[in-house]
Amino acid sequence: MIALRSIAFNVLFFAWTIIVLALCTPSFALPRVVVNRLGRLWARGTLLLLRVVVGATFEFRGDRARLAGPGVIASKHQSAFDTMVYYLLTPDPCYVMKAELLRIPIYGWLGWKQRMIPIDRAGGGAALKRVLRGAERALAEGRRIVIFPQGTRTTPGITPTEMPYLPGVAAVYTALGAAVTPVALNSGVVWGRRSFVKLPGRIIVELLPDIEPGLKRAAFMRRLQEAIEPASARLEAEGAPVVRSQ
Secondary structure, eight states, rough: OHHHHHHHHHHHHHHHHHHHHHHHHGGGSSSHHHHHHHHHHHHHHHHHHHIIOOOOOOEEEEEEEGSSEEEEEEEEOOSTTHHHHHHHSSSSEEEEEGGGGGTTTTHHHHHTTTTTTTOOOOOOOHHHHHHHHHHHHHHHHEEEEOOOOTOOOOOOTTTTSOOOOTTTHHHHHHHOOEEEEEEEGGGGGTTTTTOBBBSSOOEEEEEEBBTTTTTOHHHHHHHHHHHHHHHHHHHHHHHHHOOOOO
């Protein structure tokens, strides 16, 4: 049953994504906010497919008003789900994205249209300076920056020793002088990294207390990791699916 549900979800999800991309294409000539609203539509449709087809639910914990203005989100990243959920949680998210994603036809062009922030992890100091310029612009526009501190999706249970937190998030924190909102989540228990199978668990996204500006880099990185990792492990245990034999 899980295999059949996963097949159905994947087919419908890719079909839904193609439909949204087709709807987005004319928006290149329209204001950026139009693409943002279509991103929200994409996320809502995906949540509906997860609930109806897979039997997976979504729960948000925290005060959404905390994400209404400009600021920085440092989020755990376990699934493709995380790349869309912030469309539902903050009015105008600005994702820090791998530069190669912005080279994908249509999808990447829409990323440029939304003024997402590209990061070239092989680009050294020059690439980091471009990220900081993009982050400064996003804050000036009143947007909420979304950065994944480990740089890529991690499987539940993988430790920071195996997949370390990267220095880019600390650079953004110290350069901008803005509070950072850590976010824990467990999306990987339902929608695993590079996994075809989707499981009927409960995806939980939880806001954690802000880290105020002013810490040294090492202290900030320690605080961030100590906030996100235990909370994500707790959510993984709480939302893990019960897979019954068929």
